[in-house]
Amino acid sequence: MCTALNYVNGHHLFGRNLDLETDYPVGSLIMPRKYPLALRNGTTVENHYATLGVGMKVGGFPLYFDAINEKGLGCENLAFFGMAYFPDPQEGKNNIASFELIPYLLATCATVQEAREKLKDICIDNTAFSDQ
Numbered sequence: 001m002c003t004a005l006n007y008v009n010g011h012h013l014f015g016r017n018l019d020l021e022t023d024y025p026v027g028s029l030i031m032p033r034k035y036p037l038a039l040r041n042g043t044t045v046e047n048h049y050a051t052l053g054v055g056m057k058v059g060g061f062p063l064y065f066d067a068i069n070e071k072g073l074g075c076e077n078l079a080f081f082g083m084a085y086f087p088d089p090q091e092g093k094n095n096i097a098s099f100e101l102i103p104y105l106l107a108t109c110a111t112v113q114e115a116r117e118k119l120k121d122i123c124i125d126n127t128a129f130s131d132q
Helices: 098-108 112-119
Strands: 004-008 012-016 027-031 051-058 061-069 074-076 094-097 122-125
Touching: 027 061, 027 098, 051 098, 061 098, 074 098, 094 098, 098 112, 098 122
Parallel strands: 094 122
Antiparallel strands: 004 012, 027 051, 051 061, 061 074
């Protein structure tokens, strides 16, 4: 399980640990502005904000643990195994797989307010990244 600390007092400080039982090939990831972000719902985001973070790229898809975009919006991927629930894709919603949420929000939102608005129409669904 991961742990995060957020402290705001005139400045915004953030820290976290990456407490996983599996050794992943983690490194720095850069998603350039015109990198095609192909989502499982069949859409591709082609013109978006550049994103920098820590994670791994699998099959050409950026799996971020921590990331920030060129506008300063950041996201964190914390693991709470067995505690999270993701529904099946929902009709009439913008279905985004849980592993796609960080790259999607950082690619398309410049502010927290924009992300909040976008989340109103999103179903964070249970689409698996792979069979493994």
